[in-house]
Amino acid sequence: MDTQTQFCSFQLADLCFGFDVQRVQEVIRSPLLAPVPLAPPAISGLLNLRGQILTAIDLRRQLCLPEEEDSSEGRMLMIVCCEEGQVAFLVDSVGDVIDVDESSFESPPENLPASVRPFLRGVHKLDSSLLHVLDIEATASALNHEISL
Amino acid sequence: MSEGGGSDFQEELVKDFLLESAEGLESFERDMLAVENGENSPDLLNQVFRVVHTIKGTAGCLGFNRIESIAHSGESVLSLVRDGELPASKEVADAMLRLSDALKAMLDLIESCGSDAEAGDFAELRELLEAVRDPDFAATPVEPDSVSAAEPEPRSEAEPAAEADGRWGLFGDEEPAAESKEETDTQAPADERWGLFDSEPEPEKPVPPSATESSAANDAPEPAGRSGPVAANSTIRVDIDLLDRLMNMVGELVLSRNQLLQVSQKRDISQSEVSLVSQRLNQVTSELQQNVMKTRMQPIGTVWGKYPRIVRDLAGELGKKVSLQTFGADTELDRTIIEAIKDPLTHIIRNAVDHGIETPDTRLAVGKSEEAQLFMRAFHEGGQVNIEIIDDGAGIDGDRIRRKAIEKGLISEKDSELLSEREMVSLIFLPGFSTAEKLSSISGRGVGMDVVKTNIEKIGGSVSIDSVRGEGTTLRIKIPLTLAIVPVLVAKSAGQRFAIPQVNLVELVRLEGEQMESLLEKVYDSPVFRLRGNLLPLVFLSKALKLSAPVAKQASSISIVVLRAERQLFGLVVEEVCDTEEIVVKPLGHLLKGLPTYAGATIMGDGSVAIILDSLGIAQLAGVLNASKPESFATEEESEEAGNYGMRNSLILFSLPGWGRLAVSLDDAERLEEFEADKIIRSGRQESVLYRGGIMKLVRLADHLRVASEESSQEQVIVYKIGERFVGLVVGEIHDIIEESVSLEPAGEQDGILGSAVIQGEVTDLVDVPRILKAARIDIPQNVA
Numbered sequence: 027m028d029t030q031t032q033f034c035s036f037q038l039a040d041l042c043f044g045f046d047v048q049r050v051q052e053v054i055r056s057p058l059l060a061p062v063p064l065a066p067p068a069i070s071g072l073l074n075l076r077g078q079i080l081t082a083i084d085l086r087r088q089l090c091l092p093e094e095e096d097s098s099e100g101r102m103l104m105i106v107c108c109e110e111g112q113v114a115f116l117v118d119s120v121g122d123v124i125d126v127d128e129s130s131f132e133s134p135p136e137n138l139p140a141s142v143r144p145f146l147r148g149v150h151k152l153d154s155s156l157l158h159v160l161d162i163e164a165t166a167s168a169l170n171h172e173i174s175l
Numbered sequence: 176m177s178e179g180g181g182s183d184f185q186e187e188l189v190k191d192f193l194l195e196s197a198e199g200l201e202s203f204e205r206d207m208l209a210v211e212n213g214e215n216s217p218d219l220l221n222q223v224f225r226v227v228h229t230i231k232g233t234a235g236c237l238g239f240n241r242i243e244s245i246a247h248s249g250e251s252v253l254s255l256v257r258d259g260e261l262p263a264s265k266e267v268a269d270a271m272l273r274l275s276d277a278l279k280a281m282l283d284l285i286e287s288c289g290s291d292a293e294a295g296d297f298a299e300l301r302e303l304l305e306a307v308r309d310p311d312f313a314a315t316p317v318e319p320d321s322v323s324a325a326e327p328e329p330r331s332e333a334e335p336a337a338e339a340d341g342r343w344g345l346f347g348d349e350e351p352a353a354e355s356k357e358e359t360d361t362q363a364p365a366d367e368r369w370g371l372f373d374s375e376p377e378p379e380k381p382v383p384p385s386a387t388e389s390s391a392a393n394d395a396p397e398p399a400g401r402s403g404p405v406a407a408n409s410t411i412r413v414d415i416d417l418l419d420r421l422m423n424m425v426g427e428l429v430l431s432r433n434q435l436l437q438v439s440q441k442r443d444i445s446q447s448e449v450s451l452v453s454q455r456l457n458q459v460t461s462e463l464q465q466n467v468m469k470t471r472m473q474p475i476g477t478v479w480g481k482y483p484r485i486v487r488d489l490a491g492e493l494g495k496k497v498s499l500q501t502f503g504a505d506t507e508l509d510r511t512i513i514e515a516i517k518d519p520l521t522h523i524i525r526n527a528v529d530h531g532i533e534t535p536d537t538r539l540a541v542g543k544s545e546e547a548q549l550f551m552r553a554f555h556e557g558g559q560v561n562i563e564i565i566d567d568g569a570g571i572d573g574d575r576i577r578r579k580a581i582e583k584g585l586i587s588e589k590d591s592e593l594l595s596e597r598e599m600v601s602l603i604f605l606p607g608f609s610t611a612e613k614l615s616s617i618s619g620r621g622v623g624m625d626v627v628k629t630n631i632e633k634i635g636g637s638v639s640i641d642s643v644r645g646e647g648t649t650l651r652i653k654i655p656l657t658l659a660i661v662p663v664l665v666a667k668s669a670g671q672r673f674a675i676p677q678v679n680l681v682e683l684v685r686l687e688g689e690q691m692e693s694l695l696e697k698v699y700d701s702p703v704f705r706l707r708g709n710l711l712p713l714v715f716l717s718k719a720l721k722l723s724a725p726v727a728k729q730a731s732s733i734s735i736v737v738l739r740a741e742r743q744l745f746g747l748v749v750e751e752v753c754d755t756e757e758i759v760v761k762p763l764g765h766l767l768k769g770l771p772t773y774a775g776a777t778i779m780g781d782g783s784v785a786i787i788l789d790s791l792g793i794a795q796l797a798g799v800l801n802a803s804k805p806e807s808f809a810t811e812e813e814s815e816e817a818g819n820y821g822m823r824n825s826l827i828l829f830s831l832p833g834w835g836r837l838a839v840s841l842d843d844a845e846r847l848e849e850f851e852a853d854k855i856i857r858s859g860r861q862e863s864v865l866y867r868g869g870i871m872k873l874v875r876l877a878d879h880l881r882v883a884s885e886e887s888s889q890e891q892v893i894v895y896k897i898g899e900r901f902v903g904l905v906v907g908e909i910h911d912i913i914e915e916s917v918s919l920e921p922a923g924e925q926d927g928i929l930g931s932a933v934i935q936g937e938v939t940d941l942v943d944v945p946r947i948l949k950a951a952r953i954d955i956p957q958n959v960a
Contacts, residue, residue: 060785078761
């Protein structure tokens with residue numbers, strides 16, 4: 027069990043999350059997003075990435091985390107490649123690339139709320155904190171409709 | 176798999192082989208049909224020989240022994256024909272077409288599983304090829320008859336099915352499990368078709384599995400971009416000159432970028448330097464854009480190639496004689512559109528041969544030639560591509576269509592009595608309509624003309640049908656050149672910009688101040704607007720999209736964008752209409768596919784994103800469409816017009832200083848514009864303005880009607896389009912646009928006045944626009960008058 031994986035870590039409401047670094051195309055400062063009326067609330071808008079129109083998903087809403095007080099100010103977008111194309115995830119801030127070993131992985135606990143369950147693959151136990159590993163395909167395709175804000 | 180699964184190099188070779196063979200076979204079929212029709216120039220025969228020879232050779236090299244051996248049999252027949260030892264008879268052509276089918280089936284197999292080992296041995300075809308080499312073969316009618324009569328049936332049924340399977344779906348994005356199932360499936364019918372033929376007296380037998388599969392495959396999403404003939408679809412041939420030009424321009428682009436980088440690093444940047452670079456960048460990008468668009472353009476002939484074969488097989492099967500002629504095969508169209516019209520066209524052609532064209536006996540009985548003519552014509556007109564499919568068959572029996580529609584409950588008996596012949600014929604576009612009395616295997620496969628219509632409308636096109644009973648039917652399709660760039664109207668609601676495609680746009684109405692209160696009425700709770708006497712249901716965009724209204728809600732004016740959806744009109748209320756613009760349509764991501772109100776998104780000049788509205792989606796969301804009003808009926812407005820035989824005119828009412836009521840016809844006018852006085856350029860006595868990237872001459876109506884002209888700070892101008900140029904008619908003040916039946920009284924001696932009429936209870940003079948423009952020495956082509 028010496029398989030090393032690299033995760034691009036990011037912060038969301040004091041929690042540390044990670045995407046497989048291979049899937050992250052780039053990280054940009056969030057530009058002004060064009061809102062999409064009638065869209066599910068987790069969709070925060072559209073952005074123009076060098077001539078390509080991408081949909082931005084607000085990860086806080088998608089993962090049922092509390093709204094940030096001074097939202098949209100200085101938040102970051104992670105452009106992630108998934109099967110259906112690229113998707114932008116709105117996150118609070120982006121951290122380092124973290125090397126983890128397969129052995130530190132653990133499945134999510136049973137008492138995880140059902141609304142978050144499909145998105146969370148498990149956690150990696152880091153020295154001082156837990157790195158939440160998200161299922162990119164699930165997070166980027168199935169929109170969480172159960173969010174109550 | 177030993178042959179196919181080798182190195183990358185081997186795979187590459189196989190891919191090339193598949194691609195080349197698919198292209199070769201396409202031209203092979205075309206040429207063979209020509210040979211069958213009695214054309215037997217040495218060139219043509221050489222060409223067909225070469226195709227088979229190449230396939231044989233390459234297949235041998237790559238170790239596809241079955242292809243090699245069957246191609247060899249075919250080649251030996253063709254070499255006899257080429258050397259003049261065997262006449263190019265119908266039987267030979269038939270055998271060759273079957274050879275082509277067999278080769279295609281094997282190529283498909285190679286593509287899906289990498290080997291032709293499972294392809295069956297095509298014993299029947301082999302025998303036929305042997306038999307055909309005997310010059311006396313044609314004299315023994317028993318076998319060819321059974322072959323040509325029975326064979327095409329499963330073939331023509333199975334062919335589209337196989338196509339649908341292979342090209343459109345199942346392989347593409349499904350699990351390997353499905354793929355292996357698919358293999359066995361394609362193989363089974365293949366065996367039945369060519370191998371076990373004799374023991375299979377019912378030709379329909381092999382059909383069901385593939386037929387059901389074809390419907391399943393049709394449900395699958397669009398082309399996955401693999402498999403034999405698809406190989407041809409996923410690649411495109413580009414002129415090397417064009418490619419060189421593109422490369423050149425990309426070089427220019429890089430230079431411009433370098434220049435820009437240099438300029439941006441300077442400490443003090445001068446305005447002129449920046450504008451120089453941006454000008455150059457602008458030039459390069461627009462040229463690049465044009466040329467890249469060009470690479471996507473393909474002659475429509477690439478789709479037409481397969482129709483002669485379809486028509487031939489179908490006609491043979493139905494015992495009809497049809498000659499298909501195509502015109503304008505070099506008309507160019509965007510690739511995506513070519514893909515999109517392929518299936519509708521096939522359906523139309525099949526319909527024409529199956530329903531439209533009569534049997535030779537019937538044709539002779541009504542005094543027509545035995546052989547029916549089927550024309551396909553494509554040409555450019557007004558920025559659109561027109562495709563016409565014309566047959567000289569029986570035409571469409573309007574009454575029968577009407578009865579059928581009543582029978583199926585699509586219209587009521589009462590409504591149907593009001594229909595004109597043309598409207599009756601158009602009923603075939605209603606969903607759920609299929610005239611075939613008994614479902615024939617050819618056209619009655621559940622895809623009616625309504626699907627053809629929806630598919631063509633999906634790409635922004637339109638279909639119309641003209642039919643003269645006993646003389647034939649003409650089907651006209653109009654499609655845009657490209658889907659990528661569309662003209663839109665940019666409108667604002669709740670501070671957000673939206674783009675509305677101009678295809679759906681009918682007119683704009685602006686209400687100001689008090690009018691807003693007085694002219695917006697309510698039926699119970701639903702807002703409506705009286706548009707020239709008819710109630711127009713209104714949809715407030717901000718409400719429909721649940722936009723958060725801006726804080727200052729005392730907008731001084733609103734605009735009603737009158738849109739058409741399913742032939743019904745509704746008004747979309749927005750706060751501000753900004754401009755018209757040509758935009759590049761970009762798809763919305765998969766996450767937003769479920770929203771019917773949007774047709775896509777676009778990037779505006781300032782780099783921000785604007786959403787493109789779908790008028791139909793919005794109308795449905797707001798529920799303004801009247802479901803009980805069948806869509807193929809003319810709207811009330813239209814039928815009323817028809818009732819008056821076009822006497823109802825749309826007029827622009829305006830006044831000149833000292834001349835109260837004047838009118839011109841709205842139909843000829845291109846647009847109404849307003850120009851600031853300081854935008855008007857004078858050269859000598861001629862006034863002009865810059866308009867849409869060109870110079871537009873202005874003609875002052877007052878001068879020509881000999882009224883004192885008064886210059887104001889805002890000139891209202893009616894723009895006419897003459898040929899490619901615009902001409903502006905400066906009128907005093909535009910008051911209204913009305914629609915009325917006008918009876919014209921001859922005018923007095925006043926030059927430039929057509930006559931007078933009573934409009935809205937007052938005497939109004941109609942201006943003779945062509946005459947005025949002529950007097951202003953602006954050449955007018957006939958059609959404006």
